[in-house]
Ligand SMILES: C[C@H](O)[C@H](O)[C@@H](O)C(=O)CO
């Protein structure tokens with residue numbers, strides 16, 4: 005009897021596509037899973053300020069992780085339903101320590117339990133300074149604050165985080181990406197944008213001055229259009245950070261929720277990749293604004309994956325996720341989101357790239373259109389199911405039941 009996979013494999017082979025090669029490539033693509041979906045971006049510091057930095061998790065679904073141990077248990081469950089080996093993207097305010105260091109005092113040892121946990125599982129850690137949820141960020145200004153003392157505080161935080169990231173990278177033997185996102189901006193129309201941007205530029209320069217081995221640590225900078233409370237102007241806009249990343253030869257982070265809703269972030273990849281050496285993605289789903297919904301297997305994600313594959317950008321793009329929905333099971337959110345990113349990548353890897361590009365190069369747009377539409381009928385689901393089965397990961401009703409069972413087990417957390 006021919007299995008569904010064998011039939012599907014033959015169907016793709018007719019188009020010259022090797023499904024084994026596509027699955028092997030997918031298995032080597034790590035996704036950096038964002039820790040903050042697990043607890044609604046709360047962190048585990050003993051103290052915090054009022055500033056949410058313009059981001060907001062809404063909802064009160066039961067089961068939020070309240071401690072680092074609970075968060076790690078939830079992550080263990082989620083990774084157990086996702087094929088492949090992935091990474092964890094940790095924010096500084098998820099430190100795990102009995103001490104109460106302020107942000108300008110944190111050290112690698114405050115993250116020892118995370119390092120141990122990650123090492124035991126072969127999970128690579130990525131990192132982020134936390135420039136929000138702190139009294140010194142309550143003006144929605146940090147590295148660009150007019151007060152030099154506040155700028156110094158955040159520069160020190162950033163430098164310490166870079167040391168921690170380099171420590172992670174050294175310990176785990178793989179480059180730790182450290183992404184710098186600051187919420188700085190203005191609620192109403194500013195009159196001196198230049199001064200704010202000069203201060204941010206100078207602070208970043210100081211923060212990034214200490215050199216770390218690039219094999220251990222890679223800096224990235226993340227732009228944004230606007231946030232709650234900073235509607236009129238974000239200091240670190242796209243143009244600002246594109247220029248800065250080129251200037252410093254560091255990675256540019258593109259968050260799918262940080263642009264005008266009609267802009268295609270997929271389209272930006274090849275444009276910016278000609279100028280910056282490395283890219284970081286925050287794959288997200290904005291709904292009218294930077295709402296950070298769980299990603300769907302929709303056209304935006306498919307386009308993003310196709311650009312990564314067709315433009316040959318996978319080797320120099322780190323794929324991270326950035327969403328946080330507190331109205332649904334947080335573990336299900338992770339599992340559904342990561343698997344959707346993987347499904348999108350698999351679909352892109354299963355396309356007859358050469359044939360599509362040849363039609364375009366020949367200006368045969370009829371052929372290109374006929375191909376793209378016929379290819380949509382190929383049995384992608386059978387290849388995904390095979391990929392999951394080989395990794396001993398469930399699909400369909402079994403997956404849905406597993407997600408529900410775990411959610412029921414954590415619902416009483418209070
Ligand atoms: C928690 C993250 O650092 C944050 O979501 C940031 O990446 C962002 O996208 C802010 O809008």
Ligand SMILES: [Mn+2]
Pocket residue numbers: 226259286326
């Ligand atoms: Mn982001």
